[in-house]
Amino acid sequence: DAKTTQPNSMESNEEEPVHLPCNHSTISGTDYIHWYRQLPSQGPEYVIHGLTSNVNNRMASLAIAEDRKSSTLILHRATLRDAAVYYCIPLTGTSYGKLTFGQGTILTVHP
């Protein structure tokens, strides 16, 4: 499995954009980059995933570096409900969907 590095914690103010970085320098060419988040006392929640080009959905945007060794999850306007632990997870095609969670980034959103 590809190793990931994320900051332990980040802080943001409500209604401001948040950029959550992830380094995955050992990622293979066919690994998709998945992001999940976990709100307090809840199970993880899928956010977004991508392979090479940038991706957008109703929750967030995913910017993937050209060399694919890093990616950034972008929350365009943080809300208090976005306070959670964010996990960046490379997913190999042969893993049959097995998610290997790291420590993640704890995001605190201030009102």
Add this chain to the structure above:
Amino acid sequence: EAGVAQSPRYKIIEKRQSVAFWCNPISGHATLYWYQQILGQGPKLLIQFQNNGVVDDSQLPKDRFSAERLKGVDSTLKIQPAKLEDSAVYLCASSPQGNQPQHFGDGTRLSIL
């Protein structure tokens, strides 16, 4: 769409007792996962089913943990006998097929006294 249902929400037992957790995945999802999440850590996969067959149970402590998914729908995870280090949240997830986004339940929080 109803989400992944898990029960019980909380369970407290003494060490060496047995315990079982139940999971009802999203209707039509072929793949079911059980994860263990120890306080302060990310979830760790214990076992993965594709329909009613096991795809990966390499991290399941088979001397005390067992899981089944009869008829390829509901699943149960059992611990017998429990140890203090089994205190954790047990999460169930499902997806239409492997490698597709997973939907998680809210888990069962197990405390061992």
